[in-house]
Amino acid sequence: MKNYLLILLMMFPLLSHSAISRKPSNNVLKIGMTQEFENMNPIIKQMMATSYIYEMVGRTLVVLDEKGKWIPQLVKKYPTLENGLAKMYTEKGVKKIKVQWEMKDLASWGDGTPVTGYDVEFSHKIALSKNISVGETEVYAQVEKIIVDKKNPKKFTFIYEKAKWSFNQLATFQIVPKHLESAVFDKFGKDKEGYSKNSIYSVNPTHPGLYNGPYKIQEIKLGSHVTLVPNPTFYGKAPKIQKIILKLIPNTGTLEANLRSGNIDMISILGLTLDQAISLDKKLKKEKSSHRVNFKQGLIYEHIDLQLSNPILKDINVRKALVHSINRQKLTQALFEGKQTPALHNVAPIDTWFTKDPKKVVVYKYSRRKAKKLLDKAGWKMGKDGYRHKDGKKLGFQLMTTSGNKLRELVEVYLQEEWKKIGVEISIKNEPPRVYFGETVKKSKFPAMAMFAWISSPENTPRSTFHSKSIPTDKNGYSGQNAPRWKNKSVDKLIDEIDVTFDSDKRKELVHKVLYHYTNEVPVIPLYYRSDISVTPKNLVGYKLTGHQFSSGNHVEGWELK
Numbered sequence: 189m190k191n192y193l194l195i196l197l198m199m200f201p202l203l204s205h206s207a208i209s210r211k212p213s214n215n216v217l218k219i220g221m222t223q224e225f226e227n228m229n230p231i232i233k234q235m236m237a238t239s240y241i242y243e244m245v246g247r248t249l250v251v252l253d254e255k256g257k258w259i260p261q262l263v264k265k266y267p268t269l270e271n272g273l274a275k276m277y278t279e280k281g282v283k284k285i286k287v288q289w290e291m292k293d294l295a296s297w298g299d300g301t302p303v304t305g306y307d308v309e310f311s312h313k314i315a316l317s318k319n320i321s322v323g324e325t326e327v328y329a330q331v332e333k334i335i336v337d338k339k340n341p342k343k344f345t346f347i348y349e350k351a352k353w354s355f356n357q358l359a360t361f362q363i364v365p366k367h368l369e370s371a372v373f374d375k376f377g378k379d380k381e382g383y384s385k386n387s388i389y390s391v392n393p394t395h396p397g398l399y400n401g402p403y404k405i406q407e408i409k410l411g412s413h414v415t416l417v418p419n420p421t422f423y424g425k426a427p428k429i430q431k432i433i434l435k436l437i438p439n440t441g442t443l444e445a446n447l448r449s450g451n452i453d454m455i456s457i458l459g460l461t462l463d464q465a466i467s468l469d470k471k472l473k474k475e476k477s478s479h480r481v482n483f484k485q486g487l488i489y490e491h492i493d494l495q496l497s498n499p500i501l502k503d504i505n506v507r508k509a510l511v512h513s514i515n516r517q518k519l520t521q522a523l524f525e526g527k528q529t530p531a532l533h534n535v536a537p538i539d540t541w542f543t544k545d546p547k548k549v550v551v552y553k554y555s556r557r558k559a560k561k562l563l564d565k566a567g568w569k570m571g572k573d574g575y576r577h578k579d580g581k582k583l584g585f586q587l588m589t590t591s592g593n594k595l596r597e598l599v600e601v602y603l604q605e606e607w608k609k610i611g612v613e614i615s616i617k618n619e620p621p622r623v624y625f626g627e628t629v630k631k632s633k634f635p636a637m638a639m640f641a642w643i644s645s646p647e648n649t650p651r652s653t654f655h656s657k658s659i660p661t662d663k664n665g666y667s668g669q670n671a672p673r674w675k676n677k678s679v680d681k682l683i684d685e686i687d688v689t690f691d692s693d694k695r696k697e698l699v700h701k702v703l704y705h706y707t708n709e710v711p712v713i714p715l716y717y718r719s720d721i722s723v724t725p726k727n728l729v730g731y732k733l734t735g736h737q738f739s740s741g742n743h744v745e746g747w748e749l750k
Contacts, residue, residue, distance in 0.1 A: 211478050211727045212453040214749045216431040220443055220452035222459055222592065224411065224436050226626040228398070229389035230362035231315050234323040234669070235625045236643060236737075237458055241434060243741030244416055245399040249289065249308075251359045251742050252645050254732040258357060261742070262303060262400070264290045267356050276351050283351040283688070284332075291342040294423035297365045298396030298404045305336035305344025310366035314373055319380050321630065321666040324652040327360045330687075353690045354649065359738055364389075368397050380665065402427045402745035412436060428748040438592035438620065444468055447479070447723065455723035457739060461595035462524045465721045481723050484733035487536045487645065488718035492587070493629070493638040493672045494711055500583065501636060505566040507710040511552040513559035513610045519602060520716050523595065531714035533703050534653070538735070539646050541699045548700045550707040559610045568611070576611035584613030585636035588628065591618035596639060599715070632660050632671045641718060643737045647695075649686050654702065656680050674711035725749065 212218070223237035230242055251261045260266045267273030267287045274287045295303040314320060315328040322328070330352055337343035348355055368388055376382030388395050396404045402424060403416040416432040435452055437443055443459050446452045460468065460481075469481035494501050494510075501507060516530035533549060535542045543549060568576035568583045576583040587603065589596040597618070604614040619628060628634050642653065652658045656675040658668030679702055686698045706712070720733045722740075730746035 210450060212725050212749055214428050214430060216433065217429050217454060217749065218433045218435055218452045219454045219456050220435050220437045220446055220459055221456040222438055222440055223621040226622055227384065227390060228393045228405070229364065229384070229387050231311060231322060231364060232320065232384055234630055235621065237621065240456060240458060240739050240741055241414055243739055244403045244432065244744045245401045245405055245419070247401045248363070249358050249361060250356065252736060252738050254734045254743070256646055256736070262291055262295050264292055274355065285348040285351045285355050287346040287348070287355060289344050289346065292423050293342065295400060296421045296423065298399045298419050298421055300421050301365065301367050301397060302342070303400050304341035305334065306341055307363045307366045308344055309334045309336055310370060311363040314364065314383065317377060317383070317665065318663070319377060319665050320383055321381065321660070323667070323669050324360050325667045326651045327358060350688055352687045353695065365397055368395070403432065425745045427745045440464065440592065441594045453725055454728070457720055457722050457733070460721050460723065461593070462528055462719060462721060463595060466525060466527065468723065478726050479723055480726050482721065482733050484720040484735045485538050486643065486718055486720040486735040487539060487737070488641050488643045488720065489531055489534050489536060490641045490715045490718055491531065491534070491639070492713040492715065493634070494713065495632070495634055495636050496673045496711055498636050503566050504709060505562040508552070509559040509562035509610065510607065510612070511710055511713055512555050512562065513606055514603065515554040515606070516715065517554070519599070528716050528718055531716050533707050533714055534642065534650060535703065536717045541647055541696055543700050543703065549703050556610060563610060570611050574608070574611065575613050582613055583611060584615065586615050586617055587637040587639065588617050588619065588624065588634050589639040590621045590624050599639070629671055630660065631666045632673060638671065645736045645738065649683060650702065651683050654679055654706065655683050672711040674709070676705050676709065679705050
């Protein structure tokens with residue numbers, strides 16, 4: 189492993205160690221990020237890069253703050269059963285919930301048009317269309333009906349299909365402006381991906397009426413940068429920073445050089461890997477720099493999706509062999525100095541749903557001997573060339589990830605070598621994030637293995653990633669995030685039960701049953717849990733890492749460069 193790290197270091201020229209002493213002002217803040225967004229339409233977006241930008245220009249009904257607390261955003265109050273804004277009732281033997289919402293009086297789109305319940309109702313209709321690719325449809329599908337108050341359209345009522353414990357956790361219930369997008373949907377909504385391609389977010393993303401957050405998009409230059417300026421119609425606190433430029437720097441290895449040269453003032457959470465961050469943190473402290481590296485343990489799960497439609501990967505013995513043959517402890521120790529832990533499953537240790545109890549989940553200890561036995565059992569015999577063969581075919585897979593991410597590329601090399609030791613050949617094919625997430629993963633087009641990370645929120649029911657109805661297909665407009673195409677009827681039933689279980693202890697028991705199936709059947713190879721990382725100027729106040737899927741952009745109006 190140390191040899192791999194040495195090779196990686198030799199790939200890059202030595203960077204200048206001159207201290208970073210400049211202090212950016214409120215006039216402009218330049219932020220570096222390694223991923224380009226795919227589509228600024230909030231209903232369609234699935235990449236974290238898109239979410240990071242959108243959270244500075246758009247708002248949702250409610251959001252999870254940096255302390256892990258649900259708070260109102262576009263609406264006046266956060267509805268609960270306790271405050272009476274939500275009421276449970278029974279209709280024809282089915283428990284349901286009715287929720288009253290009210291938009292903030294001054295909430296408006298960037299062109300001055302008020303944000304109303306009609307926007308919510310229209311967005312709900314778009315998200316449930318079979319011709320549109322939506323990553324998480326359940327947040328919309330759970331709402332059976334939306335009733336807008338005709339006398340005061342700021343008020344609207346949700347009638348839920350069934351009583352669901354997380355009925356008010358709707359941060360991913362995104363809305364778009366009906367007054368701009370309805371004509372597009374009426375014209376192109378009946379065609380596959382017709383609305384997606386012709387949405388104003390796609391053809392004219394700088395239109396101010398598309399955004400209702402503290403900033404609006406002034407300029408987009410693909411492959412280069414996105415420029416944001418304050419939105420004068422924003423209902424909340426006016427932002428202090430007059431211009432934010434988000435610069436695309438696809439290669440993680442050049443971020444530090446860009447920071448030192450002044451090309452950027454800050455590195456976003458979509459930037460440094462932990463090994464780079466640890467090294468840079470030591471340098472900046474030694475130099476008494478005007479910048480700092482921020483760390484926060486996060487709900488970020490680095491893993492490899494396995495394509496279960498692949499004839500070889502359908503064999504559970506092969507999948508289990510692949511996990512047993514990875515020394516994840518050695519991997520994380522070498523790369524992260526033990527500051528990021530090996531992953532057991534999709535739930536991170538800081539989540540209350542986490543468990544490492546071997547009675548509840550299957551724990552795969554590193555054992556090359558066991559891996560070889562499993563491959564023998566599956567009929568793959570070792571050949572003279574050092575690889576396994578069966579029916580005249582060599583045992584091999586294609587491993588994919590995002591190009592330009594040096595850490596992931598290093599992990600690929602490590603996995604390639606580890607799996608070679610048990611007779612498995614790995615070919616590597618990487619793609620730019622825009623293509624990889626926008627097409628390959630989104631539409632489950634990878635032939636065997638896809639490495640990337642999911643970022644979640646606490647106590648998040650894994651419906652969009654585990655449920656069989658969330659498998660993206662042409663028929664459902666590639667909605668859902670179950671890219672491995674995992675099907676398990678017991679898991680489907682458990683997820684359905686979790687949704688309607690209001691007792692938190694009982695919910696946790698059900699989640700652990702899901703995790704047993706997940707770890708036992710291995711639709712995904714867990715790698716490690718990641719931290720949230722960024723680099724900011726020391727004179728930037730009001731900035732807070734969140735550690736979950738709703739980033740610091742949700743309080744960007746509170747940022748200030750003193």
